Amino acid sequence: MADLNDDRPTTTGVAEDQGPDDPFTGEPYAPEDGTLRRAHALLDAHPVADGCSGLPWALRHLPWYDLELGETAVETDVPRLREGRVGALFWSLQLPEGLAGNRTVAATLEQLDLVHSVIDAHPEGLRLARGAGQLIDARQCGRVAVVLGPAGAPALDDSLGILRILHALGLRVLTLAGTAWAGEAGLTRFGEEVVREMNRLGVLADVSGASEAxxxxxxxxxxxxxxxxxxxxxxxxPHPANLPDDMLAVLGAAGGLCMVPLTAEQAGPTARDVADHLDHVRVVAGPECVGLSGTYDSGSAHPRGLADVSAYPNLIAELLDRGWSDTELSLLTWGNVQRVLRSADFTARTAQHRRDPSTARIAELDGQRPRDPTAGRTGAGGDSGAIRAGGDSGAIRAGGAG
Incomplete structure (x- = not known):
C-alpha cells in the first residue's frame, strides 16, 4: 500500500494560484520531525472525525474503484485515511443544484443505496455508524466509521414521513437550507416541527449555508x-458561507460545533490559514465548539500541505507549534463530535418516550398547497442523466475487486 501511495500525484486538489507558505525560504510548510511525531501520537489516541466528505457523489461517476487498495481518482481511500489517522467520516448526501421535487428524493435515495453498497464492498476498512457508540465500536475494530449526512433539506420533499424513512436508512445530519420552510426569513411553523422531529429521531441539524435567521x-x-x-x-x-463572530458566539454558547473546512476558497491557500481559522473559532466560541471538515472530494481546491485525507497530521503539527494543548486537540479531532452525537442519542431516547411521531403537514402549519408532483421533472436531457450516472454499478465492481 505504501508503494501505491508514493506513486500518486501530490498536487491533486491543491489551489493552483497560491504562493509558497514561507516567504523567506520559498518552501511549502513542512513540520519538524519531532512535532510531527507528537501529532501522530496524539492522533493515534484521538483520531480525526471529519465533518464533511463528498466521496459518495465522486464515486458514482467512476466506472471502477477499490478504496481498500487505494484509489488515485479521488482524495479519499482507506490507506490514506489510515495515514491521516481519520477515525470517522461524515459522508455528504448533498446533491448538485438543479434537482427539484421528487427528483431530489429519488436522487437522495440512490445516494443512500450507493453508500450502503460501498460500505458493504469494503468491510475491512469502513463501517456504518448510526451513533456515538458505534463510532467507538468501529474504531476498536480498526475500521473507519461512516456517518451518513449531511443531506439537503429538499430531500424531505416537505414530508416528515420521508425524514423518518431517511433516518431509518441511516441519515444522521440534515442541512436546514434551500426550502420554503428554512429560508431567509427563518424557520416557519413547519420548519420548527421538522427540527422537533429531528430531535426525536436523533438527526442533527446543520446550518451550513442557512440564513442567519x-x-x-x-x-x-x-x-x-x-x-x-x-x-x-x-x-x-469574508466568504458568505463563513460565520461572523456574533454567530460563532451564539453557536458556542449553545454547545454547537463549527467545523472549519479545509478548502482554499473558505480558509485560504495554506495550512497556516486553516490554523488561523481554527485559532479564531477557538477564541470566539471556545475549544468545545471547533471541529474539522475536510470537504475532500467535493470539487474544491485545498490549501497547500492539505491535499488529501492523509495530511491531517500536518495540520495538527501546526497547531501544536501554536501552543494548542493535548486536551484542546483531542476535542478538536474526536471529542467534540463524540459529545454532539452522544447528546443526539440521549435526547432521542428521552423524546421517543414523551412524543409520538409527528403527523404534521406543511399545508396545515404554513398554509401551503400540496406540491405539484410533476414539478421539477425533465425529459431525457434534463437531470435524469445525473441520476443514471450513479446507479450502484461502480460499487458492485468495486466489491468484486475488493
Missing amino acids: TARRAVALSRTPVLCTRSGARALR
Missing part, C-alpha cells in the same frame, strides 16, 4: 447541539 432559530429551538459542517471565520475571510 434560520441558524439562530435552529440553535434556540433544538434540544441537541447544532452543527455548522462547513464554516470558517468571516472575520478572517
